[in-house]
Amino acid sequence: MNNKTKHILVIAESIDVNATSGAKANVALINTFLLCNYTITVLHYTRKAIMLPDVNCINIKENKSSLYYFLSRAQRVFQRITKINISRNLERIFGHSFTFYNDSKSIAKSISQHYNNHDLIITLSQGASFRPHHALLSLPELYNKWLAYVHDPYPFHLYPKPYNWVEAGYKQKEQFFRIVSESAKYSAFPSQLLKEWMGQFFPKFLDTGLIIPHQQLKINVLQNLGEYNSLLNEDTFTILHAGNLMKQRPPLPLINAYKKFLEANPKAKQNSRLLLIGPASYHKKMLEKESTLLPQLKLHLKSVPFDIVNTLQHKVSVNIILESDAEISPFLPGKFPHCVYANRPILALSPNKSEVRRLLGVDYPFISVTSDENAISENIELLYSNWQSYNNQKLKNKELLEYLSTEYVKSTLEKILYN
Numbered sequence: 001m002n003n004k005t006k007h008i009l010v011i012a013e014s015i016d017v018n019a020t021s022g023a024k025a026n027v028a029l030i031n032t033f034l035l036c037n038y039t040i041t042v043l044h045y046t047r048k049a050i051m052l053p054d055v056n057c058i059n060i061k062e063n064k065s066s067l068y069y070f071l072s073r074a075q076r077v078f079q080r081i082t083k084i085n086i087s088r089n090l091e092r093i094f095g096h097s098f099t100f101y102n103d104s105k106s107i108a109k110s111i112s113q114h115y116n117n118h119d120l121i122i123t124l125s126q127g128a129s130f131r132p133h134h135a136l137l138s139l140p141e142l143y144n145k146w147l148a149y150v151h152d153p154y155p156f157h158l159y160p161k162p163y164n165w166v167e168a169g170y171k172q173k174e175q176f177f178r179i180v181s182e183s184a185k186y187s188a189f190p191s192q193l194l195k196e197w198m199g200q201f202f203p204k205f206l207d208t209g210l211i212i213p214h215q216q217l218k219i220n221v222l223q224n225l226g227e228y229n230s231l232l233n234e235d236t237f238t239i240l241h242a243g244n245l246m247k248q249r250p251p252l253p254l255i256n257a258y259k260k261f262l263e264a265n266p267k268a269k270q271n272s273r274l275l276l277i278g279p280a281s282y283h284k285k286m287l288e289k290e291s292t293l294l295p296q297l298k299l300h301l302k303s304v305p306f307d308i309v310n311t312l313q314h315k316v317s318v319n320i321i322l323e324s325d326a327e328i329s330p331f332l333p334g335k336f337p338h339c340v341y342a343n344r345p346i347l348a349l350s351p352n353k354s355e356v357r358r359l360l361g362v363d364y365p366f367i368s369v370t371s372d373e374n375a376i377s378e379n380i381e382l383l384y385s386n387w388q389s390y391n392n393q394k395l396k397n398k399e400l401l402e403y404l405s406t407e408y409v410k411s412t413l414e415k416i417l418y419n
Contacts, residue, residue, distance in 0.1 A: 005037070005039055006038045006039070006119045006120065006417050007038065007039045007041070007116075007117075007119050008033055008038045008039070008040050008041070008120045008121075008122060009043070009111075009114070009115060009116075009118040009120070009121045009122070010029075010030055010033070010040060010041070010042045010043070010121075010122045010124060011042075011043045011044075011107060011111060011121065011122070011123045011124065011132040011135065011136070012030070012042055012043070012044045012045070012124040012125075012132065013026070013044070013045050013046075013124065013125045013129055013131055013132055014026065014044065014045065014046045015027050015030070015042065015044045015046055015050050015052065015057070016046050016048070016050060017217065017306050018303075018305055018306055019046075020127065021126075021243070021244070021334045021335070022125070022126025022127055022151065022334070023046075023126060024217050024306060024334060025124075025126075025151060025214050025215075025334045026124045026126065027052065027217055028214065028215035028216060028217040028218075028337070029124065029149075029212070029214075029215050030042055030052060030124075031052070031215070031217070031218065032215045032406050032409050033409070033413075034054055034055060035406045036406060036409060036410040036413065038413075040054075040055045040056065041056040041058065041114065041118070042055055042056065042057045042058065043058050043060050043107070043110050043111060044057060044058070044059060044060060045060045045106070045107055045131065045132075046059065047059075047062070058110070058114060060106055060107055060110040061106065061110070062103070062106050063102060063105055063106040063109060066102055066105055068098050068099075068101045068102035068105060069098075069102045071098040072097065072098035072099040072102055075087075075090070087168075088168040089168075091168035091169035092168045092169050093169075094169065094172070095169040095171075095172025095173055095175075096134075096169060096172070096173070096176075100131065100134070103131045104131050104134040104135045104138070105135075105138075107131060107132055107135035108135040108136075108138045108139060111135060111136070111139060111142070112139065115142065118145065119145070119417055120145055120147055120413070120416070120417060121136070121142055121145050121146050121147065122147045122149060122188075123135075123147070123149060123184075124149050124151075125149075125151065126151070128152070128154060128155070128156055128167075130154060130176075130177070133148055133177075133180050133184075134176065134180075136148070136183075137176075137179060137180065140183070143183050143185060144185050145185065146183070146184040147184065147185070147186040147187065147188055147210075147416070148180055148181075148184035148186070148187045148188070149187075149188045149189075149212070150187060150189050150194070150198060150205070151190060152194075152331065153194070153197060153198060153330070154177050154198075155167055155170050155173040155174055155177065156170070157170050157174075158174070158201055160197070160326060160327070160328050160329070160330065161326055161327070162248050162324055162325065162326055163248055163324070174201075177202060178202055181198075181204040181205050181208075182202075182204050184208065185208065186210060186416055187204075187205050187208045187209045187210070188209065188210040188211070188212045189205075189209055189210070189211055189212070190211075190212065190213050190214045190331075190332040191211070191213065191330060191332035191355035191358075192211055192355065192358065193328070193329075193330035193353075193354070193355045193358065194330040194332070194355070195209040195211065196330070197328075197330040210412050210413075210416070211412070212409055212412055212413075213332055213336075213337065213403065213404055213408075214332055214333075214334050214336060214337050214404075215337055215404065215409070216337040216338055216340075216341045216404065217306065217310075217338070219306070219307055220307075221311050221314045222307055222311040225308055225311060225312075228300075228308050228312075231275060231277065231300060231308075231312060232311075232315055232316070233273070234315055235271070236271050236272060236273055236317075237268065237271055237272040237273070237317045237318075237383075237384050237387045237388075238272070238273050238275055238316040238317050238318070239258070239272075239273070239274050239275065239316070239317065239318045239320060239347060239380065239383075240275045240276075240277070240312055240313065240316040240319055240320060241254070241274075241275070241276050241277070241278075241319075241320040241322055242277050242278055242304070242309045242312060242313060242319075242335065243278045243333075243335055244278050244279050244280070245276070245278065245279070245282070245283050245287075246282065247282040247283075248324040248326075249322050249323065249324055249370075250283070250324075250325065250370065251276065251280070251283055251287065251322065252283075252286065252290075253325075253349075253370060253371050253373050253376065254274075254320070254322065254349060254370075254376060255274065255287075255290055255294070255297065256373045257373040257374075257375075257376035257377040257380060258274045258294075258296070258297070258376075258377070258380060259294065260373060260374070260377040261377045261380040261381050261384070262296065264377070264381060265381060265384065268384060269296060272296060272384065273296045273297075273298050274296060274297050274298065275298045275300075275312075275316070276297070276298070276299050276300070276301070277299075277300040277302075277304050277312070278300075278302075278303065278304065279301060279302065279303060280301045284301055287301065288301075309338075310338060313335075313338055313339060313342040313344070314342045314343075314344070316344060317344065317345075317383070317387050317393070318344060318345050318346070318366075318383050318387075319339040319342060319344050319345075319346050319347070320346070320347045320348075320349065321333055321335070321347070321348045321349065321350065322349045322370065323349060323350045323351060323354060323356065323370060324351070324370065325351070325370040325371045326351045327351060327352075327353065328351055328353045329350060329351045329353070329354035329355065329356065330354075330355060331354075331355060332355045332356070332359075333356070336356065336359075337404045340395060340400055340401065340404060341401075341404075342395075343394050343396075344393070344394070344395065345366055345383055345386070345393070345394075345395060346360070346366065346395065347366050347367075347376075347379060347380065347383065348364070348366060348368075349367075349368060349369070349370040350367060350369070350370070351369060351370070352369060359400060359403070360397075360400070361397075365379070365382070366379045366382070366383060367379075
């Protein structure tokens, strides 16, 4: 291949940006690689035809003739007929599901078919899957060109508290990831703290790990929100949290803090709102009850197309980043770059040791731990005062924009591409 233009093969589990936050992060990274002037081929397991501009996208076909495919379908039929779920028992024995193994085989077969002496192979996954990483393990001849991107801790039992999930087959999953850490020539993490966190369990990551932060998925801000127009009132001080409110991300302290803010600023009852959009199954009943008592609390507890979310983030008064009430949060939230590029103040609810705090800086004013209702209320009051006086309505963080830029990613990758 021509040494002047580097050719990168990306294996992504999904590139459907409206399906999962992981897919959004994957596509944002792929677009950034393209902006680095690399030639990009993407093998993806999205299960539907999706094309990205200026990218050679190949949809991986599921192998329907393997033993694993037969076993996975037999399991489904058995469970449907007997109403007995045997998934956890099987994973305790085999480590992963039959479907996982068949998907891994399908991806590995596609890699073998389409690999063409690329300069670098990058595996991107989502959720707690890491199927592309598992597939690469079956191709040891490619290890010296492999960059394993690790978007979150894995397996689940290695998450920091208050996350307390323990998966079936956790020992086999941990061994799988230990082999990944020792096989891939390079690894990459969206945050410095995540690299350090995973390095506790898999020390090789400390030697191979690069930092490639989540990227902005660059799309146009809409002029009209259509059926979602009711979510936006640009004449109102609107604080927005967009994204999945998991069990470990409790919104009640935020709501209580907002109530305190209203009590201290009665006029704000007429021109402010707290807007929460996105799934919140664990907190749904509580949120709906609170909204009946608090008219300023607006809810849309469903998934919203990304172009709508992106437009809201650009047009509201304040964007919220809500993390767990914990000692440490090594995650870089996928929406972090979008909130930064929206150039609105960020109300950050984050542990004292977190990647969000590290990036916003020690002097960032609008940050507190998730449970400190008084501090959150005071921050909302200051943001409201600034909004009233048209003061400080931009994030204004040049260093952060540079850190999240294409140029930063390119300089990081070229350290290994031209080594």
